[in-house]
Amino acid sequence: MVTAARGRPRSFDRDAALDKAIRLFWRRGYETTSVRDLTEELGIGAPSLYSAFGDKQQLFMEALRVYDERYGGFIDRALADEPTAKRAAARVFAEAPERYTRCNLPAGCLIVSGDAGTTSTEIAEHLRRMRDSKVDAFAAKIRTDIAAGRLPADIDPRALGRYTMAALNGIAQAARDGVTRAELDRVAEIALHAWP
Amino acid sequence: MVTAARGRPRSFDRDAALDKAIRLFWRRGYETTSVRDLTEELGIGAPSLYSAFGDKQQLFMEALRVYDERYGGFIDRALADEPTAKRAAARVFAEAPERYTRCNLPAGCLIVSGDAGTTSTEIAEHLRRMRDSKVDAFAAKIRTDIAAGRLPADIDPRALGRYTMAALNGIAQAARDGVTRAELDRVAEIALHAWP
DNA sequence: CACCTTTTCTATCGATCGCTATAAAATTGG
DNA sequence: CCAATTTTATAGCGATCGATAGAAAAGGTG
Numbered sequence: 001m002v003t004a005a006r007g008r009p010r011s012f013d014r015d016a017a018l019d020k021a022i023r024l025f026w027r028r029g030y031e032t033t034s035v036r037d038l039t040e041e042l043g044i045g046a047p048s049l050y051s052a053f054g055d056k057q058q059l060f061m062e063a064l065r066v067y068d069e070r071y072g073g074f075i076d077r078a079l080a081d082e083p084t085a086k087r088a089a090a091r092v093f094a095e096a097p098e099r100y101t102r103c104n105l106p107a108g109c110l111i112v113s114g115d116a117g118t119t120s121t122e123i124a125e126h127l128r129r130m131r132d133s134k135v136d137a138f139a140a141k142i143r144t145d146i147a148a149g150r151l152p153a154d155i156d157p158r159a160l161g162r163y164t165m166a167a168l169n170g171i172a173q174a175a176r177d178g179v180t181r182a183e184l185d186r187v188a189e190i191a192l193h194a195w196p
Numbered sequence: 197m198v199t200a201a202r203g204r205p206r207s208f209d210r211d212a213a214l215d216k217a218i219r220l221f222w223r224r225g226y227e228t229t230s231v232r233d234l235t236e237e238l239g240i241g242a243p244s245l246y247s248a249f250g251d252k253q254q255l256f257m258e259a260l261r262v263y264d265e266r267y268g269g270f271i272d273r274a275l276a277d278e279p280t281a282k283r284a285a286a287r288v289f290a291e292a293p294e295r296y297t298r299c300n301l302p303a304g305c306l307i308v309s310g311d312a313g314t315t316s317t318e319i320a321e322h323l324r325r326m327r328d329s330k331v332d333a334f335a336a337k338i339r340t341d342i343a344a345g346r347l348p349a350d351i352d353p354r355a356l357g358r359y360t361m362a363a364l365n366g367i368a369q370a371a372r373d374g375v376t377r378a379e380l381d382r383v384a385e386i387a388l389h390a391w392p
Numbered sequence: 393c394a395c396c397t398t399t400t401c402t403a404t405c406g407a408t409c410g411c412t413a414t415a416a417a418a419t420t421g422g
Numbered sequence: 423c424c425a426a427t428t429t430t431a432t433a434g435c436g437a438t439c440g441a442t443a444g445a446a447a448a449g450g451t452g
Contacts, residue, residue, distance in 0.1 A: 007428025116312025166366030186355035203398025
């Protein structure tokens with residue numbers, strides 16, 4: 001046997017509900033998405049939401065974690081799979097426009113704009129750390145390439161990593177502004193030209 | 197004589213109050229800045245605020261206009277003063293890090309992040325149009341340079357203009373995340389290298 | 393002085409915010 | 423069947439949201 005499962009069984013699919021919450025936070029951000037919006041979108045009552053996910057902040061944090069591996073993980077995958085930092089950047093820039101303009105999904109990136117207009121310093125700090133960690137990951141791979149002689153020794157790894165994520169965030173915001181995928185493809189191609 | 201000035205005179209400086217409102221919106225965005233925050237920061241009562249500025253949305257719109265010429269106008273000035281599009285981009289990238297990290301002023305850019313997490317489609321549309329108009333201005337100057345033979349004919353003016361503003365917006369967001377001016381200077385220098 | 397106009401302060405308004413107390417409904421274990 | 427346990431729906435908590443009514447205060451104008 002698996003679990004006792006005593007008591008009245010849950011009437012909704014927790015994973016499916018979490019995915020709906022992710023998309024709602026993705027589209028509207030943490031602060032603007034109200035608990036009422038969530039209960040209506042998820043089709044459950046407020047007590048069920050609080051029982052299954054804690055409070056609004058815990059639900060958002062869990063949504064962030066699942067989002068990062070389900071929708072935003074293409075950056076980490078490119079860094080892990082590609083042999084060089086530049087090829088990782090090229091792949092990220094090539095994939096980002098499609099990722100940020102998918103049909104039936106919100107435009108842009110939850111990690112980029114999820115804390116927009118938030119009073120909670122805890123949420124803002126957490127998302128800032130997530131964004132910074134991507135810069136760190138790029139900078140580390142750039143340092144490896146410099147040490148191996150694949151990149152010039154006079155470049156600033158942190159600045160180049162920060163540039164790559166800043167350009168990517170700019171593309172994500174442009175996607176939120178309704179810029180088409182075709183235009184974003186051309187923008188991303190230009191952005192890659194800044195790499196040495 | 198100038199005006200009749202009948203009735204009880206206003207007890208506060210309207211321009212100074214507007215500047216305080218600009219900085220508050222700049223720091224917190226439209227939605228997160230409450231009317232109570234505004235009345236406390238401006239040192240006036242709610243009825244005085246509504247009498248002097250209309251409602252919250254009208255105050256924000258007026259703040260946007262004044263911000264654009266007082267703090268954000270360096271982009272339009274670079275486009276107007278510099279002879280070529282690339283030199284305008286170079287000047288914008290050179291000035292942006294200092295603009296976005298000024299002491300005693302909020303980090304980043306009001307036009308970039310002011311509508312973050314806003315339910316009002318009217319506000320979001322207005323800011324989107326302001327952002328798009330900067331892309332249009334860059335694209336127009338790029339087209340002029342192409343026609344004059346100062347830029348290759350095979351480049352996409354709109355995409356290059358969009359890239360420039362996307363990179364700039366990414367830098368503004370990095371500034372909001374607390375990235376130092378020194379690092380942003382190096383990021384902006386890299387961003388310019390994408391230009392042909 | 394009285395009168396008119398405008399701004400000020402005080403005290404709210406209805407709506408919505410995140411969240412929860414309470415009790416009925418639905419399941420398992422005995 | 424009867425407890426025990428968990429989730430459900432209903433209703434509402436205090437706080438805050440943007441915005442305003444009403445009266446007092448402060449000026450010019452006669």
